Amino acid sequence: xxxxxxxxxxxxxxxxxxxxxxxxxxxxxxxxxxxxxxxxxxxxxxxxxxxxxxxxxxxxxxxxxxxxxxxxxxxxxxxxxxxxxxxxxxxxxxxxxxxxxxxxxxxxxxxxxxxxxxxxxxxxxxxxxxxxxxxxxxxxxxxxxxxxxxxxxxxxxxxxxxxxx
Ligand code: RP5
Numbered sequence: 001x002x003x004x005x006x007x008x009x010x011x012x013x014x015x016x017x018x019x020x021x022x023x024x025x026x027x028x029x030x031x032x033x034x035x036x037x038x039x040x041x042x043x044x045x046x047x048x049x050x051x052x053x054x055x056x057x058x059x060x061x062x063x064x065x066x067x068x069x070x071x072x073x074x075x076x077x078x079x080x081x082x083x084x085x086x087x088x089x090x091x092x093x094x095x096x097x098x099x100x101x102x103x104x105x106x107x108x109x110x111x112x113x114x115x116x117x118x119x120x121x122x123x124x125x126x127x128x129x130x131x132x133x134x135x136x137x138x139x140x141x142x143x144x145x146x147x148x149x150x151x152x153x154x155x156x157x158x159x160x161x162x163x164x165x
Contacts, residue, residue: 003058004032006126009050009076011039011066015089018117019065022087025123029140031130040071047072051079061126065089065119070098077111085125090116 006026010019019035026033038047054062062080064073065087073086088098102113114122131138 002032004034005058005060005130006031006033006123007036007050007054007059007062008033009036009038009047009062009064009072010089011037011041011068011070011072013037015065015067018087018089018119019063020119022063022065022119022123022126025120026126029127029137029144031127031137038072040066040075041069044075047075048079051076054080054082061085061129063087063119063122063126065122067091067094067098070101073102073113074105074109074111077105078109083129084111085122086111086113087119087122088113088116 008019008022008026010016016037023033023035036050038050040047051062059082062076062082062084064076064084066072067089070086070088073084077084077086086102088096088102090096090098096116099113099116102111105111112125114125127137127141131141
């Protein structure tokens with residue numbers, strides 16, 4: 001059996017409620033993933049080793065989420081040539097520091113930053129990347145987008161009918 005294609009990492013288990021949403025989306029598409037707590041500040045050695053060994057272990061994309069100073073996504077990106085997708089974790093008692101930290105990467109080290117708590121979109125972005133070389137996955141992804149499209153039409157239709165009643 002082949003290993004996971006997507007690595008989902010987060011700075012703390014307190015990020016799990018947000019980051020689990022990425023895992024759920026990947027699971028729905030039948031994509032293998034691994035879920036790890038790795039802190040840029042508390043376990044910098046493990047972060048470096050994880051990112052540096054990622055291609056060798058067969059990962060194709062990394063989704064990294066953190067709140068506060070949120071160095072995990074950017075520092076992971078700096079240690080791997082894989083695409084890294086950042087999820088700035090935002091709590092009610094936070095300002096927008098994680099978002100700013102993630103989008104202010106210097107030229108030369110790209111980081112695909114999602115909206116605050118945008119773990120679902122992070123997974124969908126990972127799927128788009130994987131689908132570039134997987135026709136079966138691309139078909140599933142197209143069907144997912146088509147369903148979203150059709151759902152909006154159905155909702156609008158129901159609204160128009162209620163409006164007339
Ligand atoms: C960040 O600090 C983590 O990603 C988390 O969002 C935040 C708080 O971490 P804990 O103190 O809850 O472990 O590094």
